[in-house]
Amino acid sequence: MGVKTPNGFKLDGAGKRVVVDPLTRIEGHLRVEVNLDSDNVIRNAVSSGTMWRGIETILRGRDPRDAWAFTERICGVCTGTHALTSVRAVENALGITIPENANSIRNIMQLCLQVHDHLVHFYHLHALDWVDVVSALKADPKATSRLAQSISSWPLSSPGYFKDLQIRLTKFFDSGQLGPFKNAYWGHPAYKLAPESNLMAVAHYLEALDFQKEIVKIHAVYGGKNPHPNWLVGGVPCAINVDGTGAVGAINMERLNLVSSIIDRSIEFVEKVYLPDVAAIGSVYKDWLHGGGLSAKSVMSYGDIPETANDYSAANLKLPRGVILDGNLNEVLPIDHGDSEQIQEFVAHSWYKYPDESSGLHPWDGVTEPNFQLGANFKGAKTDIRELDEGGKYSWIKAPRWRGNAVEVGPLARYIIGYAQGKAEFADPTDRLLKTLDLPVTALFSTLGRTAARALECQWAAHQMRYFQEKLVAHIKAGDTSTANTTKWKPESWPREAKGYGFTEAPRGALGHWIKVKDTKIDNYQCVVPTTWNGSPRDPKGNIGAFEAALIDTPMADPERPLEILRTIHSFDPCLACSTHVMSPDGQEMASVKVR
Amino acid sequence: MLAPESAKRILVLGIGNILWADEAFGVRVVEEFHRRYTVPDNVMILDGGTQGLYLVSFLEEADYLIVFDAIDYGLQPGHLKLLRDDEVPRFTAAKKMSLHQTGFQEVLSAADLLGRCPRELALIGCQPMDLEDWGGPLTDPVRAQIAPAIELACELLVQWGAPARLRTTWLSASERLLANDIDHANYEMRARPI
Numbered sequence: 069m070g071v072k073t074p075n076g077f078k079l080d081g082a083g084k085r086v087v088v089d090p091l092t093r094i095e096g097h098l099r100v101e102v103n104l105d106s107d108n109v110i111r112n113a114v115s116s117g118t119m120w121r122g123i124e125t126i127l128r129g130r131d132p133r134d135a136w137a138f139t140e141r142i143c144g145v146c147t148g149t150h151a152l153t154s155v156r157a158v159e160n161a162l163g164i165t166i167p168e169n170a171n172s173i174r175n176i177m178q179l180c181l182q183v184h185d186h187l188v189h190f191y192h193l194h195a196l197d198w199v200d201v202v203s204a205l206k207a208d209p210k211a212t213s214r215l216a217q218s219i220s221s222w223p224l225s226s227p228g229y230f231k232d233l234q235i236r237l238t239k240f241f242d243s244g245q246l247g248p249f250k251n252a253y254w255g256h257p258a259y260k261l262a263p264e265s266n267l268m269a270v271a272h273y274l275e276a277l278d279f280q281k282e283i284v285k286i287h288a289v290y291g292g293k294n295p296h297p298n299w300l301v302g303g304v305p306c307a308i309n310v311d312g313t314g315a316v317g318a319i320n321m322e323r324l325n326l327v328s329s330i331i332d333r334s335i336e337f338v339e340k341v342y343l344p345d346v347a348a349i350g351s352v353y354k355d356w357l358h359g360g361g362l363s364a365k366s367v368m369s370y371g372d373i374p375e376t377a378n379d380y381s382a383a384n385l386k387l388p389r390g391v392i393l394d395g396n397l398n399e400v401l402p403i404d405h406g407d408s409e410q411i412q413e414f415v416a417h418s419w420y421k422y423p424d425e426s427s428g429l430h431p432w433d434g435v436t437e438p439n440f441q442l443g444a445n446f447k448g449a450k451t452d453i454r455e456l457d458e459g460g461k462y463s464w465i466k467a468p469r470w471r472g473n474a475v476e477v478g479p480l481a482r483y484i485i486g487y488a489q490g491k492a493e494f495a496d497p498t499d500r501l502l503k504t505l506d507l508p509v510t511a512l513f514s515t516l517g518r519t520a521a522r523a524l525e526c527q528w529a530a531h532q533m534r535y536f537q538e539k540l541v542a543h544i545k546a547g548d549t550s551t552a553n554t555t556k557w558k559p560e561s562w563p564r565e566a567k568g569y570g571f572t573e574a575p576r577g578a579l580g581h582w583i584k585v586k587d588t589k590i591d592n593y594q595c596v597v598p599t600t601w602n603g604s605p606r607d608p609k610g611n612i613g614a615f616e617a618a619l620i621d622t623p624m625a626d627p628e629r630p631l632e633i634l635r636t637i638h639s640f641d642p643c644l645a646c647s648t649h650v651m652s653p654d655g656q657e658m659a660s661v662k663v664r
Numbered sequence: 665m666l667a668p669e670s671a672k673r674i675l676v677l678g679i680g681n682i683l684w685a686d687e688a689f690g691v692r693v694v695e696e697f698h699r700r701y702t703v704p705d706n707v708m709i710l711d712g713g714t715q716g717l718y719l720v721s722f723l724e725e726a727d728y729l730i731v732f733d734a735i736d737y738g739l740q741p742g743h744l745k746l747l748r749d750d751e752v753p754r755f756t757a758a759k760k761m762s763l764h765q766t767g768f769q770e771v772l773s774a775a776d777l778l779g780r781c782p783r784e785l786a787l788i789g790c791q792p793m794d795l796e797d798w799g800g801p802l803t804d805p806v807r808a809q810i811a812p813a814i815e816l817a818c819e820l821l822v823q824w825g826a827p828a829r830l831r832t833t834w835l836s837a838s839e840r841l842l843a844n845d846i847d848h849a850n851y852e853m854r855a856r857p858i
Contacts, residue, residue, distance in 0.1 A: 126683065126799040130845055137844035141683050144714030188717060240777075277774055281721035295715040 070111075075474055075611040076365065077620050080111040085455055086627050088634075098603065098642055100633055101456055102619055108627055113612070113619035114458045115637075117465040117603045124436060127593040132158045132585050133557075135593065136299045139581065142595070144295075146643055148181045148287060149574040150581075150595070151299040156380075157581040158301045161568025167550040170303035171377035172540040173290050176327070177297070178372065178572060179529045179536070180286040183334050185575035186479070186526035187283070187342060189641045191276035194519060197635040198349050199261060199269040202254040205238055207267035215264050216271075219348055222340040224275065233271050253629040260352050269349070272341050279337050282330055286533075289323045303552030310544055324541055331537055335530045338523075346523040350505050350516055359515030359636035361618030366393050366473050367481035368601070370403060370580065372573035373532060380571070386532065387573045388485040388494070391470055397488040403470070405569040405580060408432070413466040413596065416608040417458070420466065426608050428469060431582035431594035432567055463605040467613065468596050476614040477577030477601045478640060483521040484512065497524045515618070518639040559588035574598050576641040599643040615640065672706055674826055675726035675782070676817060677719070679712040679733050679768055682846060685800040686741075686792030690732035692802060692848050693788070693813045698841045700814065701828035707821065711841050712768075719771045724780035728824050730817050733768060734806075735789030742805025744812055747787040786820050788813045801852040 070080040081103045089099045103112035123142065127135055136154040140147045152174055159166065166174075209230040216225035240249070261269070284294060290306055291297020298305040309318035371382055371389025382389040382402065390400035404410055412428025415421070421439035422429065429435065443460020446453060456462040467474075475481070486494030487509075501520055502509060511517060556562065564587060571580045577598030584592040604613035618636050625632070678694025681687045691711050698709045708726075712719050723729065731752075735745060753769055775781040790813065793803040801807075818828050840847055 123683075123799075134845040137846045138683070141681065141713060141846065144681075144716055144718075147713075147715075192717065274777065277717070277720070278778060280717060284718055284721075295718045296711065296713055 071610075073606075073612050074609045075362070075617070077612055077617055078111075079113075079612070079620070080105065081458075083111060084627070086624075086630060086633075087455060088630050098637070099456075100615070100619070100637060101458075102633065104624065104627060107623065108625075109621060109623045110619050110633075111621075112458075113616040114456055114462060115465075115603050115605065115613060115615040116456055116463040117599065118463075123595060124434075124593045127590045129589050131559075131588070132161070132583065132590050133301045135581075135583070135590060136301075139595065140296060140299070143643060145185065146181075146574055146576075146579075146597075147295070148177055148291070148297060148299075149572050149579060151297070152178055153570045153572045153574075153579050153581045153595075155299050155301050156570025156572070157568050157583045158570070158585075159568070160570055161566040161583050161585050162301075162556055162562050163566075164302050164553060164556045165378045166303045166553055167548075168377045169308065169540060169543055169548060169551050170553075171374055172536045172543070173304045173306070173551065175373050175536045176533050176540070177287060177290055179533045180283060182529040182575050183338065183526055183533065184280055184283045185641070186522045186529070187276055187338070188280050189575070190342060190346070190519070190523065191273045193641070194635075194638045195269055195273060195345075195349075196249075196252055197631065197638055198259070198353060199266050199273075200254055200256075200259040201237070201249045201252070201266065201270055202241070203259065203261070203263045204267035204270045205234065205241065205263075207234065207263035209234060209267070212264040212267045216268050220340045220344040222344075224271070230267055230271060233274070234267060237270065253631045256629055256631045257625045258356075258631045258635075260356075261349065265348060265352070269345060272345055275341065276337075279333075283334055286327050286330055289319070289327055300552055302554055302557060303550075306551060308544055308549040308551055310549070324537075324544075328537055331530065331533045335527075335534065338527050338530050343523055343527060346520055347501065347504055350501075350520060353516060354505050354507055354511070357511055357514040357516060358622040358632070359618045359639060360513035360517065361616075361620065362474060362476040362614045363480050363484065363517065363618075364510070364513035365395050366470075366475045367391070367484050368403070368470055368475040368477050368578055369482045369485050370405075370571040370573060370578040372571070388482055388489055388491065390485055390489075391473075391475060392485060392488060393473055393475075397484075400485055400488055405571060405582075406432075410471055411468060411580070411596065412472075413468045413600075414607045415461075415466055417461055417463065417605040418466045419461050419464050428472075428607075431569075431580065431596055432584060432592065434582070434592070434594040436594075458606060463603075465600055465603050465605060467604040467607040468600050469607055469611070472607075472609070472611075474604065474607065474611040474613055474617075475601060476617075477598050478518065478522075479525045479575075479577075480512065480518040480521040481577065482573060483524065487512075493528065494524075497527070515636045515639040522641070562588055565591075574643075576643055577601060597643060599640075602640050603642060615642075672727050672824060672826065673725060674707040674728040674730070674821070674824060675722055676703070676707060676709045676730045676821075677712050677722070677732070678710070679714070679719075679731065681714045682842075682851065683799060685794045685797035686734055686790075686803055686806045687795050688802055689734045689790050689792065689806055689809075691842070692807075693732040693810050693817075695841045695848055696810050697814045697817060697828075699835055700831060701818070702831055703821070703828050704826045707826050707828075709841065716767075716771060717774060719768075720774050720778070723771065723775040723782060724778065726782045728784045729782040729786070730820055731768065731785075731787045732813055732817075733787065733789055734792045734795070735787070737789070737791060739791040740805075741791055741793030741803065742809055743791040744809045744816070745789050745791070746816055747789065749785050752785050752787045784824075786817075788816050 099116045101114040136151040139150040139154045210227045212230040213227040288294035307318045368391045371385035373386040408430035414428040421437045443457025445457040448454030567584045602614040678690035680690040
């Protein structure tokens with residue numbers, strides 16, 4: 069027995085069910101349930117998020133100029149990108165333009181986040197899906213050194229360097245501490261790297277941990293402070309005073325030079341460490357091309373990084389903008405965020421209530437009214453769900469659709485669209501990497517393709533930071549020090565009612581905020597975040613979301629240890645509501661696995 | 665050799681998500697501490713929010729660390745607990761679903777791994793009552809622990825030779841740790857159902 073979904077996936081829920089569920093008492097997590105056939109191949113997938121329930125209740129009645137400060141708190145990883153989207157939404161609603169310097173600085177902030185996030189995602193979340201740390205203990209440091217030197221000119225590559233690291237690692241393991249390496253599936257048959265590759269990757273894991281701190285110093289320069297940089301409707305809050313030496317907060321030559329040097333080091337790290345690692349890992353896993361899911365069919369990118377200020381049209385955005393449907397790479401369809409027929413959210417399978425759940429709502433008209441009820445065939449108790457029923461409501465994530473289509477968003481979507489548009493800056497590096505790995509372009513439609521696109525984009529973003537930094541410095545040298553437009557700062561200058569939207573390409577995909585302003589206060593505010601697109605449940609027609617689609621047809625070596633599921637879900641860099649995770653004496657186990 | 669008292673770098677850090685009811689505890693304590701007290705130059709007060717690995721750089725610059733956070737020790741809601749040094753749990757897990765699960769225990773573990781964890785560490789934790797009320801205020805038992813938590817921190821700062829002093833002048837809105845309507849009073853004005 070099987071079901072064919074409208075978006076082209078064959079589902080069969082007959083076989084045994086594997087439930088992967090993070091165990092914490094706080095909301096904000098992702099649960100995945102899959103059904104396996106007799107060969108342990110995934111034939112049905114269900115993704116359920118317990119994401120935040122909408123920010124409109126918190127923002128209604130507040131000053132639109134403060135909305136960024138609230139949205140910045142939604143998440144500790146996506147701070148800046150929510151703030152940027154928010155100020156853009158308010159500017160769009162109120163017809164506020166920003167100066168060129170503000171556009172350059174915002175682009176640098178956003179690109180900085182891309183570089184930081186991609187790097188941290190790869191080394192601190194995703195790499196351990198491919199790298200077996202325990203195996204690194206068996207590596208020969210000399211052979212590791214030869215390997216490292218054969219793929220990169222990165223200087224930290226001597227036999228002594230790797231030997232020292234191995235001694236440190238052994239100490240960690242012997243102390244029973246394991247640090248970040250606790251609680252993984254070491255020794256799993258899906259790990260394929262040689263001990264030397266594993267040791268090299270662990271070295272770079274630690275180097276990346278150290279280096280990532282440098283990258284975000286850019287946010288402290290342009291945002292005035294870190295970890296919660298300041299933003300401003302109408303521009304950026306930092307003043308420019310090139311001759312100044314000590315003025316608190318003002319941008320002077322010393323600070324511009326600091327940013328410049330961080331950009332140079334970021335480019336170097338990405339090109340000499342991150343990219344070679346991804347290519348090396350890709351070469352070993354290149355026959356593991358599962359996890360493509362929706363990417364071969366329908367992808368979407370809002371576009372971002374405006375070349376010049378205030379023009380958010382596809383032609384002016386450096387990151388691609390548009391939608392590809394049904395795998396038709398010959399046509400990139402245009403997006404209109406204000407068209408109520410295009411972006412809509414559905415709740416037929418989500419724990420919310422709409423007056424008519426067969427239709428979707430555009431975010432301007434969005435409502436977030438909780439309605440927790442389980443499908444008739446769920447197993448367990450309401451407070452302890454053993455198995456969800458995907459026939460009913462099963463997720464706190466709504467199902468956003470573009471003209472009724474489920475789409476994948478994120479770096480891979482952006483690269484596929486850029487590739488389809490024939491943009492050399494996206495197509496050429498992609499072709500080069502595919503050639504190195506001796507893979508056809510269709511190999512992009514995979515978990516590994518997602519991982520590779522993120523690495524390529526990290527390099528692209530690092531170079532774009534350099535581009536906008538130079539543009540900013542040139543403007544300043546030409547005497548333009550304007551960073552904010554305050555002509556419409558006062559609420560008296562606003563219309564009685566207004567609505568607008570703002571969008572960005574967050575590291576993990578398309579992010580949009582929609583706002584309605586009435587009598588100078590926020591009347592409605594809706595965020596549709598990347599993980600709402602990718603992690604969405606089924607819609608009323610039965611289309612499955614990107615996480616679900618990506619898991620279909622993946623074989624599992626050992627259902628009790630679902631490394632393959634983590635690998636594919638991690639490749640999306642999922643964003644869930646952030647809390648700091650209340651400290652508990654024995655820590656929190658991050659995932660439980662039940663096979664039934 | 666111990667550094668001279670004045671060279672000790674001390675970090676007073678509050679962490680948590682202000683949008684999640686009692687998850688806000690750590691941030692609200694550090695906000696109130698900053699509102700009431702001034703500290704010597706070698707002490708830094710930081711609202712860490714829900715930041716994960718971003719915080720590693722602040723940790724490795726500190727010799728002494730005080731952290732305010734919500735804790736889950738199965739205690740009565742509003743129970744305050746002081747944990748010192750090795751009592752503070754630190755660990756990380758590779759099986760997490762998302763980077764957004766990078767908790768503070770993982771930040772500590774990362775600083776450890778880099779060999780740069782603060783020499784002395786104190787966690788001032790409070791058992792929450794409600795962590796699920798998105799957009800909600802601190803619950804009463806947890807709010808009641810803000811002042812005692814600040815007192816505990818003041819005692820530690822005295823022991824570390826860097827006592828905090830009560831402010832003699834009122835802090836203006838722009839000087840506060842949290843601004844733009846997310847400070848405790850303004851945030852909670854609309855956080856209760858009308």
